Amino acid sequence: MGLEALLVFPIAGVALILIANFLARLASYKSDNKAKQEPYESGIPTIGKTWIQFKVGYYLFAIIFLIFDVEVIFLLPWAVIFKGFGVAAFIEILIFLVILGIGLLYAWKKRALRWE
Amino acid sequence: MNWNTLLLMRQELVLTTVILILLVVDVIVKNKKSLNIIAILLFGIYTILGFFPSGNNELFGGMYKNTELIFAFKNILNIGVFLITMISVSWVNKKMLPLNKVAEFYALMFSSYLGMLFMISAGHFLMLYIGLELATLPVTALASYDMFNRKSSESGIKLLLSAAFSSGIFLFGISMIYATGGSLYFNSIYGNIAISYLSIMGLFMIFAGLAFKISLVPFHFWTADVYEGAPTPVASYLSVISKGAAVFVLMILLFKVFSNFIDLWIYLLYGISILTMFIGNFFAIRQTNMQRFLAFSSVAQAGFILLGFLSADQVAVSAVVYFIAIYVLSNILVFAAVQSIGLASNKYNIEDYNGLYRTNPLISIALMFGLFSLAGIPPIAGFFGKFFLYTAAASKGFYLLVFIAVVNVTISLYYYLIVVRAAWLRKSDNPIQFYKSDIFMKISLVIVSTALLVLGLFSPFYEYIFSISNI
Numbered sequence: 197m198g199l200e201a202l203l204v205f206p207i208a209g210v211a212l213i214l215i216a217n218f219l220a221r222l223a224s225y226k227s228d229n230k231a232k233q234e235p236y237e238s239g240i241p242t243i244g245k246t247w248i249q250f251k252v253g254y255y256l257f258a259i260i261f262l263i264f265d266v267e268v269i270f271l272l273p274w275a276v277i278f279k280g281f282g283v284a285a286f287i288e289i290l291i292f293l294v295i296l297g298i299g300l301l302y303a304w305k306k307r308a309l310r311w312e
Numbered sequence: 313m314n315w316n317t318l319l320l321m322r323q324e325l326v327l328t329t330v331i332l333i334l335l336v337v338d339v340i341v342k343n344k345k346s347l348n349i350i351a352i353l354l355f356g357i358y359t360i361l362g363f364f365p366s367g368n369n370e371l372f373g374g375m376y377k378n379t380e381l382i383f384a385f386k387n388i389l390n391i392g393v394f395l396i397t398m399i400s401v402s403w404v405n406k407k408m409l410p411l412n413k414v415a416e417f418y419a420l421m422f423s424s425y426l427g428m429l430f431m432i433s434a435g436h437f438l439m440l441y442i443g444l445e446l447a448t449l450p451v452t453a454l455a456s457y458d459m460f461n462r463k464s465s466e467s468g469i470k471l472l473l474s475a476a477f478s479s480g481i482f483l484f485g486i487s488m489i490y491a492t493g494g495s496l497y498f499n500s501i502y503g504n505i506a507i508s509y510l511s512i513m514g515l516f517m518i519f520a521g522l523a524f525k526i527s528l529v530p531f532h533f534w535t536a537d538v539y540e541g542a543p544t545p546v547a548s549y550l551s552v553i554s555k556g557a558a559v560f561v562l563m564i565l566l567f568k569v570f571s572n573f574i575d576l577w578i579y580l581l582y583g584i585s586i587l588t589m590f591i592g593n594f595f596a597i598r599q600t601n602m603q604r605f606l607a608f609s610s611v612a613q614a615g616f617i618l619l620g621f622l623s624a625d626q627v628a629v630s631a632v633v634y635f636i637a638i639y640v641l642s643n644i645l646v647f648a649a650v651q652s653i654g655l656a657s658n659k660y661n662i663e664d665y666n667g668l669y670r671t672n673p674l675i676s677i678a679l680m681f682g683l684f685s686l687a688g689i690p691p692i693a694g695f696f697g698k699f700f701l702y703t704a705a706a707s708k709g710f711y712l713l714v715f716i717a718v719v720n721v722t723i724s725l726y727y728y729l730i731v732v733r734a735a736w737l738r739k740s741d742n743p744i745q746f747y748k749s750d751i752f753m754k755i756s757l758v759i760v761s762t763a764l765l766v767l768g769l770f771s772p773f774y775e776y777i778f779s780i781s782n783i
Contacts (some may be wrong), residue, residue, distance in 0.1 A: 199509045201491070303414050305339035 338415030400545035467541030482521025488514030525558035539607035548647030588615030646680030666740035693768035
């Protein structure tokens, strides 16, 4: 590996994107109509400016949703092999759930779940 | 995995528990002021647990390792974080108690510290990276913790953006090392990695990512702005704990993982050390704000730390660890004094300190001790810290660099003495009024001042560090 290996990085990076875009352009069928210009497929045109401040509650809900998301990601593989591992695995997942539960409890008591 | 191996990482486990307990207690307890004491107690218990002896072993196939040196270094930082917890009580009580944001301050600080513990113990590049991220993200929240102060928000966003950039560079460097070394474990990279353009590039990028944390010169631009805007306890945390942990990790990487690149990085460090010392010192002279001043002084101190790296052996390791132990104490002392003055009078400029000795003699003695120790004036421990760094560099024949460092110490003496002169010799029509600090501030000031005096005259401490210093 010499200096040329360094060149491979930028070239490969640019080339991959270009090739992917080119292939997509070849394979895709193009049509243009008025509905396509709208911002969302099934939405309505926005009223007023979109550069406004959103309520911070949305972000809080998104973050709290993450707690359950992570929980499911770990619980699913755990549930598959649960029988083989016995009590130790049970205790370990319990510790994990308690940590996430504390996060939820904290958010709850700090009234992050209340929409005011 | 059994209980013995789990006991090896008990510091991290206990600290995680401490953070969780803090969050639970926060929602249960009605009297929010008591959260300060709970945080100090919990962290105190954790600090004491750290002093029980620990084994020399690896976990998770080498991802996590603990040696006696790592353990001792963690204990040094534990004490530092404990002291910062104590001095931040007065700030939190004044600014954050009305907003009901007490426990989060400590929880964020401890989680950032948890990241540093994993960083120090890492034996795998991804472990190191996760530790680095965990150490950085809470600190950005802490830097903007003073909610109604625009400067604090500015420092938070500056820290966040530049930290994200630097960790991106760090990650890119890791990918290059993986491309040449074929592994991310320190143990398997060590000795197996060939010197090629790609691996050298990787080394430089990893170095840049850590140099950002240590605020070495081409990567120091965030330092002054962030330190100025951040709450004083957070600035002291950044300058002491964050820097110390990054220096230790850099030492492990350079001395062990990249030890066959030594001919390269030794000259890199040589140049950066000179640049860092000069630029840090010259910019520090011009500052009028105390927190900006301390930011540049800490940049200059980082240049001195690099001096110790150059011998790359047991002497280097022990000199750097010893210097960091002293530096942690002396910088905390100065920051504590600045914070207590700033809280009482809302004054942060050097010229506001005129006539401080007449109104508040005790705090000006503490300030003087801290500054003398940073400058390296003999009876106080800071002198010995610098002295060992010089011996480390001189032992491999870098006499020119030692000479440059001595010149820089003289420059730094000038600006440290400017502050001391303002507090002790200058008179002012409108001096800072007499005030009383709270009990935790007083205790920590007394502890640190005596520790600085005693450590300078107590050689077994250095001998102990020397005896365990093998990476």
